Amino acid sequence: MLMALAMLTASAARAQSLTIALASMPTAVDPHFHNLVPNNAIAAHVFDRLVHQDERQRLIPGLAEAWRPVSDTEWEFRLRRGVVFHDGAPLEAEDVAATLRRVPAVPNSPGPFTQFTRSIAAVEVIDPLTLRIRTRSPAPLLPIDLSVIPIIPRRFEGAATSAFANGSAMVGSGPFRFESFVPGERVTLLRNDAYWDGRPPWARVTLRIVPNDSTRAASLLAGDVDAVEAVPLTQLAALRRRPDLRLWRAVSNRVMFLSFDTHRDLTPFAAERGGRPLATNPLRDRRVRLAISKAINRPLIVERLMENEAIAAGGLLAEGFFGASPRLAPEPFDPDGARHLLREAGWPQGFQLTLHGPNDRFPNDERILQAVAQMLARIGIEARAEAMPFNLLLARGGPPDHAFSALLLGWGSNTGEVSSPLRGLLATPDRQTGMGVANRGRYSNAALDALLSRALGTVAEDERRQLLEQASEVAIGDHAIVPVLYQVNIWATRRGLTYAARADEWTLAQFFTPDP
Template identity: 30%
Template sequence: MTKFRVRGGMPLAMLSAAVATATVLAGCSTVTGGNDPKGAANRLTAAGTYAIESLDPHGAQGASTGTQFAGQAIFSRLVRPKPDGSLTGDLAKSWRANDDASEWTLTLREDATFSDGKPVTANDVVASFKRMMALDGPNAGNFPDYTMTATSGTEVVIKAPAPDAAIPGKLGLFYVIPADVKPDDTKFFDKPVGSGPFTVERYTPGEALVLVPNKKYWGKRAELGQVTIRNIPELSARLTALRTGEVDVVWGIPDDQLPALQGEKRLTVKTVPSTAVFTMWFNSSTRELADAKVRRALWQAVDFETIIKQLYPKTGTLADAPVAPVVLGHAAQSPVGHDPKAAQAALKAAGFDFSKKLRLQFANAEFRPFIQAVASDLAEIGVKVDALEKEQAVFTEDLLALKWDVNFQQLATPTFDAASNLGRLYTCAAKRNGYCDSKLDGLLAAAGSSTDEAERVKLYGRASEIIWRDAVGMFPMAVGIAYAWNGALEGFTPDPSGLPDFSTVKITGS
C-alpha cells in the first residue's frame, strides 16, 4: 500500500464542535450501570454546540459538524482519521496509488454489512460517490471531475483529472449508504440504513438523535445500550444539565465556565487543541470589499489579541495562518497588527463608503460575545456592522449563496490536510467567498498533485501567503476545545474536530 503520511502528532479538537443532549430523568444521571441485553441500561446523553439538522452526509449539510457527527456513528467511510491525524481503514482494508497518484485503488473488507443485513459492496460505494457528486454538496468540492468505478465486488478505483496525493484524506468525509438511495430520497434519512456502529432509534431534526447499537456491525459492537444527542442551544441550560447528571458529556465549553467545572469532583475536564480556526471571510464580490486594501484595513481595525485574551484565555491563541498548526500545509504568516488610526486612514484613501452597513452573519449563540466585540471595534473607526445570527440551515444556505458581507465560521480541517480546506474553498471555481486569483489556483493545484510532502507544505505555504496578504478573510484565532464528562465513562477520548466517537465508550459506575 502506497503511504502518504497525514500530519499529526499532537492531540487536537474543536472544528466546529458537534451536537447536544437529551433529558431522560430530570435531576438523575443518565449513566446507569448494569447489563441489560435490551439496551435499556447503559444510556449516555451528550451535548456539544451544534444541532443535527440533517442525516444526509451527501447533501447541503454534509460538511456541517452535526451531520458529520451523526454520519460517523450511523454510516461507514472508506478511511477515517485517527486522533493524531493519521489514516486508518474503515470499509477499505487497503489503498494504493499509481505512480503519479492520479488513480487510487481501494480494496474493501469482505465482512461489512448494512444494518439490514445486506453486504456492503463496491456498487454501494460507487453509487454513494455518484450521489454525493450529483447533490453537489460541500464535500463534493473535494472531487471536481473525479470518477469512481467498481472493478470487482470488493474493489473500487477513483480517478482524478490530475495527480492528487490527498485523496485518501479527502475520503474521510465520504460516507457510504445503500446503492438504491436516490439523490432526492429524503425519507430514507428518517431512519437510515447504515454500516456504522449505531442505528437510529429516533430522530427529530435540530432537536434530538437517539442511537442504539447496530447488531449487524462488522466491527466491535458498541457497549452502550443507547446514546442520545439533543440540541440544547442555551449554554446555561447545557451546563446545568451536566451538573445535575442529565447530561454525561459536554464540549465546546467557554473559558469562563471551566474553573467551576474543574471544581466538580464527579467530572473530568480537559482542553485540547484542534484543527479549527475562527475564519471571517470577506465577500470580495461586493463593490465595498473588492479592494484588498479595504479588507486588510478592516482586519487591522480589530484588536483580536485582546478579544481572545478576554473571551478565550484557555482555548484560544492568535492564529498565524488560514489553517491550524496541526494541519499539513500550515505555514506561519506575519501578524496583522492592530492599528485603528491606520485602518481608518486606509479606508478613507480607498474610498470606502462608511454609510454602508456590513452584514456579518454567524450561527450559534456561543459566538455572540466574539461577534459583538468585533462589531464594537469596527464601530470605533466608523464602520457599521449588522450582526446577523441565523439558524444553522439558513446560515448554510446564505453562505453558499453569498448573501453576506462578512461570514464568521469556526472552520476545521477534519482531514488534517490543507487540500480539503485551502484546496477546496479558495479556488476561483469554488465561488465560496467571491475571491479569485489565478496564481493562487495554480499553487493549490500544484500542492494537491504533488506526492512529495515537503513540496506540498511549501506550496500550501505560498498559497497561504496570498490568502493572508490579500485578506480573503480575517483569521483571528486557532481554536482549542474544552470537554467535560462524567467520570464513570471509560474509553472516552476528546476528539480533535469535536466529533467524539461513542462506540468505544463504556460505563464503569453509576
Template identity: 30%
Template sequence: MVMRRREFLTLAGLAASSVLAGGCSAGGGAPGGSLRAAFGQPVTDLDPYNAGTAVDEASLIVKRLVFDTLVRREGDRLVPGLAARWRRQGDTTWVFDLREGVRFHDGTPLTARDVVACLKRTQEVKSAQSSLWVPVKAARADGDHTVVFETDGPLATLPVNLTLLFIVPGRLVADPEQKRRPVGSGPFRVTGFTPSTSVELARFDGYWSGPPALPGISMPFIAETSSAITALRNGDIDLLWPVPPDQLPEARGDGVDVRTVPSWTYYLTWFHCGRAPFTDPRVRRAMWQALDLEEIVGRLFGAGAERMRAPIPAGVFGFAEQRPYAHDPAAARRALRDAGLGGGFTTSMMWFDATGPLARELAQTMISSWAEIGVTVRPQSIEKAQWLQRLNSLDWTMELQTNTVTTGDAAFTLGRLYTSKANRMGYKNAELDAILAAAGRETGEARRRELYGRACAIIWDDAVGVFPAALTTAYGLRSELSGFTPAADNQPDLSAVRRG
C-alpha cells in the same frame, strides 16, 4: 436564568430517559443506559449528501456513528475502515479492497457497487465538498469487493478525502428518507431524530468489527451552555463539548472531569469579496487593522484560544506562520480614505450563536472596534439552518463562523474553499488557483508543505477574511466514562466510549 421551551423539553426528555429499562427504547428514543452526549451545535439533517451540511461539524459527528467510510482517521494516522487495504497503481489509479461480510443496517450486503454509487451521488450534489472530488474522473467496481478510482492526475489526498465519503446502499443515495432515518453500516443506527433538537441512536449488533459496548447514544442540543453544564453536573448528560473557557470553573467538580486538546477549529470572518466595498483589498485590510486581536482573544478566551498566525491552525499540515496585522486604527482610517470611503460605510455581519464558544461576545467586540473607524456593522444573529442556506447561496456581506479542518490537511480547507471555482466568498485569484492545483497534484510532502505555505501567504495578505482565534476544545465528561479520547477535529469517536 430563563430556560427556552425547547431546552426544557429536551432536559425533561433526558430525565425521563434515565429511568428507562436497560436495552429498551421508548418513543423512538435511544435505549436505556445510552451515552448522553451534548455538542454545542444542533444537527439539522442526516442525509450524507445534503449540500448544506456536507461538512457541517454537528452532522459529521452523527454521520461517523451511522455510516462507514473506506478510510478512517485515528489521531494523526489514516487506518482501514471499510477498505481493508489500498494501493496506488501508477500516478492516476487507486485500488481499494473492501472487507467481506459487511452488512447495512437493513441487512443487505455492502458491495463495491454501493461505493461507486455513493461517489457519483457526492459528485452530483454541489456542496462544500465538491472541489475535493473534481479530480476523480471515474470509479468502477471490480467484482463485489474491489473499487478502482481513476484521477485526472496525481492525487495524494484521495485516501484522506475518503474519510468524508459516507457509504449507504446504492439504491438509497437519493432517497429523501435518508434525511431523517438513514441506512448506513456504522456501529449505530438511527431510532429517532428531531432536527435541531435531538438525535437518538441504538447499537447495531451486526457491526462488522463487533458491536460497541454502549447500547446507544442520545445527542440532545441544549442551546444555553449554562443549562448544559447544569445537566452535566446533575448527571442528566454524560458528555458536553465544547465548554467555553469562561465557564470551565462551573463545569469542574461533582463527578465531572475536564479534558482539553488544541483543536483544528478556529474562528473566521469572511468578507464577500465579490460585493462592494469588499471587492477592494484595502478595505478588507482596514477592517483587520481596526481589531486589536491580541487583546480581544486574550480577554475573551484566555487559555481557551490563541491568536491565529495563518488562515489555518498551527496543528494542520500546510500551516505557514504569517506576520500578524498590527492594530492601527489610524492606518485603517487612511486606507478607507484611499479607497474613497473616508466617511465610512454601513454593512452587516451574520452568524449563529451556537457556532462556537463566546460567538456573540466576539461578534459584538469586533463590531465595536469597526465602529471606531467609521464602519457600522449591523449584527445578524440567526438560526443555524438559515445561516447555512445564506452562506451557501452567498446571500451575505460579512459572516462569522467557526470552521474545522476536519482532515487535518490544508487541502481540506485551502484547496476546498479558496479556489475561484469553489466561489465560497466571491474571491478569485488565478495565481492562488494555480498554487492550489499544483498542491493537489503533488505527492511529495515537502513540496506540498511549501505550496500550501504560499497559499497561506496569499490568503492572509489579500485579507480574504479575518482569522481571529484558533480554539482549544474543552470536553466535560462524567468521571465514570472510559474509552473517551479528545479529538482535534471536534469529532470524537463516541463508539469507543463505555461506562466504568
C-alpha cells in the same frame, strides 16, 4: 426482593446507555446533503468511510483495509471481508461505486461534498472486495478526500434526502444503528453488535440537541446527561470546581474568520456614514480588508471572551496541521495603522457596515461578533453586529446569491490539511469542479488557484506542503478572509468516562469509554 431487582435492572440499563448534549443543530441526516460538522458527526455513528481519521486526523484503515496507487492517476482500494450493513447485506465494492455516483447527484445541497470527489474520472469494480478509482490527473489526496465520504448501500443510490430524514434510508455499516431523529431535539441510536471494529460500549445512545450554553452545562451539572460538547466558556470555572466531572481538550481544525463580499461593485450592508448609498464597494479594496484586520485585538478576544481557550489566528489552520504556514502570524493590533489605510483607500471618514454571524453555532460566536463590531467602530467603520441562528444564516447567505457584506464564520478542515479551506473557502467558485463551494464572498485570485491546482496534483509530500503554504500566504496576504482565532475543542464528562478529544470537533459515542 423485586424492588432490589428492579433497581439493579435500572442501574444496568443506565450503565449500557450514554446521553450526550450536542451544541449544534444538524441541518440534515442525509450523509451527502450538507458538509457540516454536526451533520458529519451524526452520520459517522451510522455510516462508515473507506478511510478513517484518528483523533489527530491521521489516516487509518476503515472499510478499506488497504489502498495503494497503481499509477499516477489510479488508486486501488481493498475492502474488508465480512463487513455487513445494518440490514445484513454484505458491503461490496459496488456499494462504494454507487456512493461516489450519488455525491454529485444530490440536489439543492447548500454545502456539497463534490470538492472531495471532483478528481474522480471513473470507478471500476474489479471484484466484490476490490475497486480501482481513476482520476483526471494525479490526485495524491484521494485517500484523504475519501475519508470524508460516508458509504451507503447501493440500493439507496437514488434515495431522496427525505428518505434519510424519515429513517427509511438510514442504513449503514457504522457502530450504531439509527432509531429516530426528532429535528431540533434528539437523535437516538442502537448498538450495532455486528460492527467490524468491535462491539461499541453502549447499547443505546441519545444525542440531545441543546444549543443553549447554560442549559447544556446545567444538564451535565444536574446529572441529566453523561457528557457535553462545546463546553461553554462561561461555565468553565464551575465545571472545573466539580470533582465529579472531567474535561477533555484538543486544538481544533477550525478557524474563526471574517468573510467579505469582494465580488460585487455594490454590497447590500454597507453605506456612507449617515446612511447614504455608496458608489463603490469598499470591501473590494485590499487596504480596507487589511484595516479591518489591524483593528481586531485578537489577544484581547482570546483572553476576555475565550478564557484563553483559543489561539489568536494568522492563517487558515493552527500550527501542526499539514500545509499550515509557520510564516503566517496573527496581524498585530494597530488601530492607527488601520485608520491610515482607510484614509489611503479613500475612506477618511469611514463608512457604515453590518457584520452578520451566528448566535448558536460556535463558542461565544455572538460575543465575538459584537466585540469585532466595537473594534471597527474605533477606526471609523460604524459597524453593527447582527446575529441570527446558524440555519437561518446559511439559508440567507449561500453562494452564489450571497446576501451579506461581511460574515463571521468558522471553517473546520475535514481532511486536517490546509487544502480543505483553500478549496472550500477561497478557490474561485466552480460548482462543476466542486471548488469554492463555501466561498460566500465570491473571492477569486488566479495566483491562488494556480498554486492550489499544483498542490492538489503533487504526489511528493514535502513539495505539496510547500505549495499549500504558499497558497495560504497568497490568500492571507491579499486578506481574502481575516482570521480571528483557532478554536480549542472542549468536552466535559461525568467521572468514570474518558473521551479521546478530537481536532475535528466530532462528538462520537464510540470513543466515550467507561473506566475499567
